[in-house]
Amino acid sequence: MGVPKFRRKYQTEDPTKTKSKRLELEDFLERTYKSAISQILSYFSQQATQENSAKKWRENAATLKSLEGFMLMVNKQLNEVEAKAERLIKRYVATAYKKGQDEASKTANEQMKQKNMPMVSAMFTLKHQQAIQRMANLKLKDIKAINEDLRNAIRKSLVKSADEGWSIDQTRKVISDLLTKDQKVKKVDAVVFGARIRGRAQAIARTSVIQAYAQGAKDHYQSLEDDGIIVRKEWVATVHMTGTTSTGSKARRVASIGRTCSVCHTLDGKVSDLDGKFRTTADGKTYTYDTPPAHPNCRCAIVGKVVGFE
Ligand SMILES: [Zn+2]
Numbered sequence: 001m002g003v004p005k006f007r008r009k010y011q012t013e014d015p016t017k018t019k020s021k022r023l024e025l026e027d028f029l030e031r032t033y034k035s036a037i038s039q040i041l042s043y044f045s046q047q048a049t050q051e052n053s054a055k056k057w058r059e060n061a062a063t064l065k066s067l068e069g070f071m072l073m074v075n076k077q078l079n080e081v082e083a084k085a086e087r088l089i090k091r092y093v094a095t096a097y098k099k100g101q102d103e104a105s106k107t108a109n110e111q112m113k114q115k116n117m118p119m120v121s122a123m124f125t126l127k128h129q130q131a132i133q134r135m136a137n138l139k140l141k142d143i144k145a146i147n148e149d150l151r152n153a154i155r156k157s158l159v160k161s162a163d164e165g166w167s168i169d170q171t172r173k174v175i176s177d178l179l180t181k182d183q184k185v186k187k188v189d190a191v192v193f194g195a196r197i198r199g200r201a202q203a204i205a206r207t208s209v210i211q212a213y214a215q216g217a218k219d220h221y222q223s224l225e226d227d228g229i230i231v232r233k234e235w236v237a238t239v240h241m242t243g244t245t246s247t248g249s250k251a252r253r254v255a256s257i258g259r260t261c262s263v264c265h266t267l268d269g270k271v272s273d274l275d276g277k278f279r280t281t282a283d284g285k286t287y288t289y290d291t292p293p294a295h296p297n298c299r300c301a302i303v304g305k306v307v308g309f310e
Pocket of ligand 1: 237264293294295297298299
């Protein structure tokens with residue numbers, strides 16, 4: 001069984017407490033895409049019915065003339081998605097980053113108080129501002145990649161529509177499926193692709209927040225180290241308890257492996273130098289991480305361990 005030993009008290013709640021923020025951003029990104037897609041679709045219907053009667057759609061689309069005009073509209077919509085996503089991601093990354101800093105400051109101060117060390121509050125400087133910008137830019141690059149794929153997929157569908165003589169309704173449905181279909185694998189390329197877009201937008205939303213939180217925490221611990229306070233980082237995973245098993249009279253709690261992946265399970269409780277990497281082996285592969293996330297749905301965090309003065 002892949003259940004690790006009950007080493008210490010597990011964190012059973014999301015240690016970052018950022019779930020609502022992650023879901024909010026996910027929802028915003030999805031709505032942004034949905035509204036762009038519905039604009040694209042209504043434009044398509046208009047154009048297709050104005051310029052081509054259903055039976056003429058094939059011939060006209062085949063000339064690629066109406067296709068180019070349509071792609072201009074697609075580009076305009078996707079550029080708007082990019083602009084909106086940029087603002088959203090930056091806002092959520094900044095919030096999560098500052099929260100990570102503040103929580104790290106609280107954690108460190110509690111320990112420093114016990115060690116009779118002077119407390120240090122979290123600072124927000126240009127350096128931190130730049131860290132936020134860097135992270136937001138990386139995520140925006142992912143959004144751009146999604147949009148590029150979406151553009152290509154729409155174009156491909158339209159060409160295929162013309163080649164194979166799909167009806168306007170059929171074509172409209174395929175384009176709509178590009179984004180809105182749930183994760184079902186169907187034989188039409190476009191549908192499989194659609195599931196990927198939604199999944200990728202979700203992954204961006206989730207990793208943005210978790211990563212920004214972890215980076216904010218790490219940067220705060222780093223600033224303590226810059227002041228000569230030695231801090232180690234501990235990986236804390238969210239581990240769900242699903243029940244108990246009885247061994248004699250003693251009940252043992254069993255950690256669920258259902259929602260925590262094997263990588264995060266093995267990382268849980270590992271301690272590293274602040275500059276070091278967390279390293280683990282799971283399913284025969286070796287993984288290294290500076291901070292969470294270990295994967296898109298990761299709900300892990302780092303917690304500082306104040307060691308003392310240098
Ligand atoms: Zn994780």
